[in-house]
Amino acid sequence: MLLSQRKAAVFRRYPFTLILKEEVLNPDVEPLRIKIDPGAKTTGLALVNDKTGEVVWVAELQHRGFQIRDALTSRRQLRRSRRNRKTRYRKPRGLNRTRPTGWLPPSLNSRVANILTWVKRLSLLCQINAISQELVRFDTQKMENPEISGITYQQGTLVGYEIREFLLSKWNRTCAYCGAKDTKLEVEHIQSRSKGGSNRVSNLCLACVPCNREKGNQDIKDFLKGKPDLMKQILGQAKRPLADAAAVNVTRWNLYFNLKKLGLPVEVGTGGRTKYNRTIRGLEKTHYWDAACVGESTPEQLITTRIKPLLITAKGHGTRQQCRTNKFGFPVRYCSRSKFHKGFQTGDIVKAVVTSGKKVGTHWGRVATRATGHFNISTTDGLVQGISHKYCKHIHKKDGYAYVA
Structure with a gap:
């Protein structure tokens, strides 16, 4: 309506933001809370x-940590291969290098940097007064030793949510005894309570209803008497910690300390509370609805009508390679030193309206520039090659991300 009445203009395409053409004196701007589900x-x-319960904007941010890891691995292998071709002795270098406090591997640090980038970007576009973050996915201390937390945790509103979510991830949502999937799974005591078993997470697994009933209070050695390999696997898996959750928790603490530096109050919550909040509000399982349900501050009623998520994919800012190499690390072609060609650079989002030739039509997507002036455009339908720069028009300048609205 504001655009049609020419009272506003498009300030930014992603996220879609308007700017008013006339100043509003004494505006009544309601503060918002940014919520993060890493x-x-x-x-x-x-x-x-928080005041009205309205969900104003949601998004899913795809990280590129695995691409960074693979790129660093490839570079390390190529450098090692080059060193092996020359067998002269060279003194070790860099043995005295130390890592600074809070150091993270580049693949994990990029994820933290992506989230911080978007928190700062959103803070410039709207009034943010608080941050909510899902700090840990599982409260492992309470699960490992339930007795320390008392009856409040055991019989509170979150009873079972933390432990069940942990077990679903640990046992890959399958029955530990028969491997059944896509069926109702129950929390099973490997050593039954009637025979001295505890509620510690190392004594719990998941079992389908038939297996749980068949086992009853039998000892696992008697129940799996004819399957020694399966019994060994279950006992080993029960004591093994969830390594992925531990790695994610490391980055979440790093993110938490960086968010605190922004000067805004940071509320934290667990994955169990997030799932509880989402379930009682009847929302489907998605990353952005999980984010909207993080923390105790979640309003009783969330207004989610007419909300469409923005899908964001981290793409990076290119490379500093002076030439392109083959799979063996040998240079095969020249890499242009100029980032801009015909006013465009790789990563810009453009709209190309082609009026003649074999590629007639409208193409919208991320562009890869060439010195010849004929570009490639990555659209949602695939790659379109050889589009002249004369047909291209800027929609969004390169910022290291690709978008699907």
Whole structure:
């Protein structure tokens, strides 16, 4: 309506933001809370009005940590191969290098940097007064020793949510005894309570209803008497910690300390509370709805009508390679030193309206520039090659991300 009445203009395409053409004196701007659900591959983001319960904006941020890891591995292998071709002795270098406090591997640090980038970007576009972050996915201390937390945790509103979510991840949502999937799974005591078993997470697994009933209170050695390999596997898996969760928790603490530096109050919550909040509000399982349900501050009623998520993919800012190499690390072609060609650079989002030739039509996507002036455009339908720069028009300048609205 504001655009049609020419009272506003498009300030930014991603996220879609308007700027008013006339100043509003004494505006009544309601503050928003940014909520974050960090994940290993995808992070959910949401802007929520605590006062009205309205979900203003949601997004899913795809990280590129695995690409960074593979690129660093490839570089290390190529350098090692080159060193092996020359067998002269060279003194070790860099043995006295120390890592600074809070150091993270580049693949994990990029995920933290992506989230911080978007928190700062959203803070410039709207009034943010608080941050909510899912700090740890599982409260492992309470699960490992339930007795320390007392009856409040055992019989509170979150009873079972933390432990069940942990077990679903640990046992890959399958029955430990028969491997059944896509069926109702129950929490099973490996050593039954009637025979001295505890509620520690190392004594719990998941079992389908038939297996749980068949086992009853039998000892696992008697129940799996004819399957020694399966019994050994279950006992080993029960005592093994969830390594992925531990790695994610490391980055979440790093993210937490960096968010605190922004000067805004940071609320934290667990994955069990997030799932509880989402379930009682009847929302489907997605990263952005998980983000909207992080923490105790989640309003009783969330207004989620007409909300469409923005899908964000981290792409990086290119490379500093002076030439392109083959799979053996040998240079094969020249790499242009100029980033801009015909006013465009790789990573810009453009709209190309082609009026003649074999590629007639409208193409919208991320562009890869060439010195010849004929570009490639990555659209949602695939790659379109050889589009002249004369047909291209800027939609969004390169910022290291690709978008699907």
